[in-house]
Amino acid sequence: MQKSNTKISMAVIRRLPKYRRYLEELLDKGINRISSRELSKIIGFTASQIRQDLNNFGGFGQQGYGYNVAALYEEIGKILGLDNVYNTIIIGAGNLGQAIANYTNFEKAGFIPKAMFDINPRLIGLKIRDIEIMDADNIEEYIKENNIDIGIICTDKEHAQDVADKLIKSNIKGIWNFAPTDLNVPEHIMLENVHLSESLYTLSFLLKHNREQEDV
Incomplete structure (x- = not known):
C-alpha cells in the first residue's frame, strides 16, 4: 500500500x-x-x-x-481502484459515445455503463447493446436516482461545459472528458481529459520529422 x-x-x-x-x-x-x-x-x-x-x-x-x-x-x-465497481453514464450518443458503449473491456474492469444521453430526438429510445439512450434533459435526475459515479462526455466542445455543469450539480464524482476542450470543474471533481486530436497531431509531428531526417 x-x-x-x-x-x-x-x-x-x-x-x-x-x-x-x-x-x-x-x-x-x-x-x-x-x-x-x-x-x-x-x-x-x-x-x-x-x-x-x-x-x-x-x-x-x-x-x-x-x-x-x-x-x-x-x-x-x-x-488503481479496479477492485471497485463504478456506475457510469455516457453523454453524447454519436459515433464516439457508441464506440465506448460497445467496448466491453471497460465493463469487465468494473466500469458499468448504465445509460446514454443525447439531445437528438431520433436517437432517444434506441439501445446500444442493452444501454438505453435517454433525453439529455433528464441527466441530473437520473444521476441522483441511480448513484452514478462517472460521467463520460462525448459531445462537441460547444456543449461540453454545459454538460459538465449538470454533472457537477448532480454530485458526480468523476468526469472522463472526450470533448476537444478544457473543462472548468471544482477541485473535488476528478477530471481526466482525453484529447484525441492532440495525440494524433503528436504522431503527425513524429512522422514529419522522421521523414525530414530520412531526406537528409
Whole structure:
C-alpha cells in the first residue's frame, strides 16, 4: 500500500496502467515470476525506475526472487481502484459515445455503463447493446436516482461545459472528458481529459520529422 505522508506524482500514477497491462500479458503466457531487469526490457522503463515506482506503494519484490506476477497484477489493480465497481453514464450518443458503449473491456474492469444521453430526438429510445439512450434533459435526475459515479462526455466542445455543469450539480464524482476542450470543474471533481486530436497531431509531428531526417 501507499506509504503514509507520501504524495505520489501523476507521472508515477500514469505508468501504473502500463505495468498492469504488461503483467496481464505475462500471466497469459504463464509467466509467474519476473525481475525488475526483465520487466524493464519488456516495458521500456529502467529497472531502477520500476523499483522506485513500485516502492511508492510498499515492497512487492523479493531479493533474488523478483516479483510474483499474479500478486503484483492484483495489487496494482487495487491501487488503481479496479477492485471497485463504478456506475457510469455516457453523454453524447454519436459515433464516439457508441464506440465506448460497445467496448466491453471497460465493463469487465468494473466500469458499468448504465445509460446514454443525447439531445437528438431520433436517437432517444434506441439501445446500444442493452444501454438505453435517454433525453439529455433528464441527466441530473437520473444521476441522483441511480448513484452514478462517472460521467463520460462525448459531445462537441460547444456543449461540453454545459454538460459538465449538470454533472457537477448532480454530485458526480468523476468526469472522463472526450470533448476537444478544457473543462472548468471544482477541485473535488476528478477530471481526466482525453484529447484525441492532440495525440494524433503528436504522431503527425513524429512522422514529419522522421521523414525530414530520412531526406537528409
